[in-house]
Amino acid sequence: MIKKGIILLGTIMFACSSPDNDKKQLELIKSIDSFNEDTFFSKVSDILSGENGLYFIDQNQAVIFQTDFDLNYQRQFGQPGRGPSEISSPLNGYIDNSGLYIYDSGNAKIIKFNPHEPENTPPIDLSFKYFDIGQFIVEDGQVIFNSRRNTENPIIVHDFAINEATKMFGSPADKSLNVPKRHIEKMRDNLLTIYAENLPVIEEYNNEGDLVNKYDFSELKIYSDLLAVDNMSGLQIKGAVQPLTVYKNVIWESKLIDEKLYLLSLSKKSETEVKSNSIVVLDCSNNTIKYSHTLELPQKGWYSRFEVLPTNKIVAFDEVNGTLDLFEMTN
Template sequence: MKNIVKFAPTLILFFSLFNSQAQNQKIDAQKIKSINEFSNGQFIAKISDIVVDDKLFYFLDIGLFKVFATDQNLSYVNSYGKEGPGPKELSKPQQLLIQGDSNILVFDLAQKILPFNRFTGEIKESLPFKKVVTHHKTLLIDDKLYYSDLLEPLVTVHRYSLTDEKEESGMGETAKAVTMGSHVISDEKMIYSIYGENQPVIQTFDLTGNLLYSQDLSELKIFSDRLAQKAKSGVKISGTGNIKLRATGRVFVQDAQLFQGKLYMLIPQVSKKESNRTLFNTILVFEKQDAVWKYSQEIQLPIDGTYLTFKVFDRGKKLVTFETVNGNMETFNISNQ
């Protein structure tokens, strides 16, 4: 008994380290399929956003001004939308949202939202929306939009009524402008704003808009290493002729998704082949413990690719992405079993 007590701290430390390593698993995504044209012969230009329902993927191609629907094997099903300045045309499309049982909303920087019937392709009359919403995730709850507006970056989350066509009170404020925008997502219990620039942060709000918690992610090693990167400033140190180094590392959350209680974030990594090139090919996975999101997994996409957007599907076992270097839509197996 004495020996067991003597070694108990060592055993606790061992199991603690073991559990910590087990929780932070690294998964190499296994490619299932890659296409650069749809099965109807239409080439893919540039996909800025993806939404998923029970059976289909919907891709917004901002180069072709179209929404494409495919099955989960990336086989073509339908497409709709055309380029133009009219109220039922796409001029500067940016992102997608599913609304209700049949509609899909296309956000256009030409200050409008276009509702499409995602089954028939019927285009309804556009809605006015005079806000600058880029590719960052926008949330829709009932008739309320929650979004990041680049013209008003000190407010973390803006709220807008589609029914009344007017802005309501904002949620949260920052001391420093969120110039890169933020992703706004929800688990139906809370609303989360995720932004990353020089200080990656997750803010948690209740559904009425009260800020409950603000979590700084910059101490995570994968972020702190990135933020600590230095480059020559161009300023000479007096008397030595040496060039002063300054911190230039930045963290930018390219895309984010909440899926079955897990938070997925697409972040940049420095290319292993070209040190001056940044690639978006790493997805961090967080799981919530009490009020805090705990880093649990890292999904590594192909190291020579850079990805603009993604969606996890099939009970968290797979993901679909757009790789921008080669213009490919790709699906991956991310199950570690």
């Protein structure tokens, strides 16, 4: 049973600086703007890594592309539309041994594919009724996700079998942040929820819904420098500064892999230019979370989606140039 009471057992602050020698470069080894002359991707809204390769969710075309770990095209699946086994505007995904789950924001549902079955195998349309969710986790017939609209109980556990939200918990969104949580990860037996904009905070909940740790890394130099600039940017209107959303520092996506939490950080100058685009790496071993290092992404456009591969590489989608870029992590 999920408790609604919140117990704060401790608050852990990150180190207040990130020296330049903590920054590591990524070496670009491959960049593509399509898989072949007949197969083009449009807007990649999520990238997932499975046993047999990579899966790219194309939001605009409402299809999923499958490649190997070197971005060599294998196949595509998914049918655009409004029908029971069709998808419209897919945003996020989750993959495990049982299949590939896609959150279809256009139809407010989750649909399950089995990539190991023949291409003509229809997907399973799972019951769902929520719009505007963040990242999600599928576990034991349930989907666990952050609701960006419900700030009183931001974590919702939805049971597919009975078609209703059976549990809701989590502390209300911090009003000083003025934004609810967006990302969610499973760390051992606990859940991590991550605020998205301007003041990155991670909260850790146990299975009973109790808040057991809160990690505030806003004092990390990589963020404090960006926020100092953000606070000065905006439009001057009759003595009041109106902030511009394009200047916000945003945690765009998170990935928890092998006890390392990767956070894609983005701060934009305009719709096509960035001030900073990097991946902050946090160490989640030893039952705590600590800053490790930062991976610097090229600033030729801006990267909105990424995945860490088992081959010590990272693939990321450049939203401006419309390319999938494959990087090698260097020491």
